[in-house]
Amino acid sequence: MVIDTRWPTAREGDDMKGQMSSFDVARIVAELRPYIGSRARKSYHPHWEQVVLRLNPKEEAQIDLVVVRGKRIYLSRRDRPMPPNPSSFSMLMRKHLMNGRFVDVRQHAFDRIITLDFETRDGLRSLVIEMFRDGNVLLLDSEGVIIQPLTNVKYAKRVLKRGENYEFPPAQVDPRTLTADELSPLLANSDADIVRTLASRANLAGAYAEAICGIAEISVDRMAVDLDDDEITDLVSGLHSLTQKLDRGAGGLVILAPAAKAPLQESGNNPLGLDAV
Numbered sequence: 001m002v003i004d005t006r007w008p009t010a011r012e013g014d015d016m017k018g019q020m021s022s023f024d025v026a027r028i029v030a031e032l033r034p035y036i037g038s039r040a041r042k043s044y045h046p047h048w049e050q051v052v053l054r055l056n057p058k059e060e061a062q063i064d065l066v067v068v069r070g071k072r073i074y075l076s077r078r079d080r081p082m083p084p085n086p087s088s089f090s091m092l093m094r095k096h097l098m099n100g101r102f103v104d105v106r107q108h109a110f111d112r113i114i115t116l117d118f119e120t121r122d123g124l125r126s127l128v129i130e131m132f133r134d135g136n137v138l139l140l141d142s143e144g145v146i147i148q149p150l151t152n153v154k155y156a157k158r159v160l161k162r163g164e165n166y167e168f169p170p171a172q173v174d175p176r177t178l179t180a181d182e183l184s185p186l187l188a189n190s191d192a193d194i195v196r197t198l199a200s201r202a203n204l205a206g207a208y209a210e211a212i213c214g215i216a217e218i219s220v221d222r223m224a225v226d227l228d229d230d231e232i233t234d235l236v237s238g239l240h241s242l243t244q245k246l247d248r249g250a251g252g253l254v255i256l257a258p259a260a261k262a263p264l265q266e267s268g269n270n271p272l273g274l275d276a277v
Helices: 022-035 088-097 180-188 194-201 206-216 229-248 258-266
Strands: 039-047 050-056 063-068 072-076 101-107 113-120 123-130 136-140 146-149
Touching: 022 072, 022 101, 022 113, 022 229, 039 088, 039 101, 050 088, 088 113, 088 123, 088 136, 088 146, 180 194, 180 229, 194 206, 206 229
Parallel strands: none
Antiparallel strands: 039 050, 050 063, 063 072, 101 113, 113 123, 123 136, 136 146
């Protein structure tokens, strides 16, 4: 059986539990960039965990930015029913963003956080979308003060509620720039296998960690601490090869059930290539 999936699945024990990875967030940012210059139209809150922002691009049909809190973000032109009575959060988004011009989108420090900026008649407004833990959507003013979060949250070092200055969480490891010297201590101090270590310490989803092991020809069952210097160098080379392809939008990932892996490998096909299946 072959499973082709857009979102990487989490291995048992991973913290992400099927959420988008930082790589997925980077890709949706790239997908949003062509829509810079669009006008924000109505916002909707069709479900407690779903927020929809309608964008009106120049010379194109309207498109919805759909946020499923803590799980995924995507663009859609599907005609979906919306509640007749907007929620207080969607009304507030309409008040601040309606007819505003979408001027920028960025990912914070290769974390699962997206910021969209809008020029409005009242000044700059930002929509921050956090995709880790339970997720959140926050509307900020031009000074970075929270106008309203979808959910009030208090963390050890951050408070997300109305009137507070928005603070990003501590920066995560950016696997795209990892060197062998930086990766080596992360592996040496781990008591887990290589995939779990890369997922938890190098900011990689399990599927991407497995793919990198495949490129480097290292068994996913190897313990991280057992890798030698040459294998660590091969891992870094595989990581950079994969991230460059993802940055270009080239290639893809195919998640294979164990029974399907052996025939593909024996036939000499590349299990990471879409044409291999």
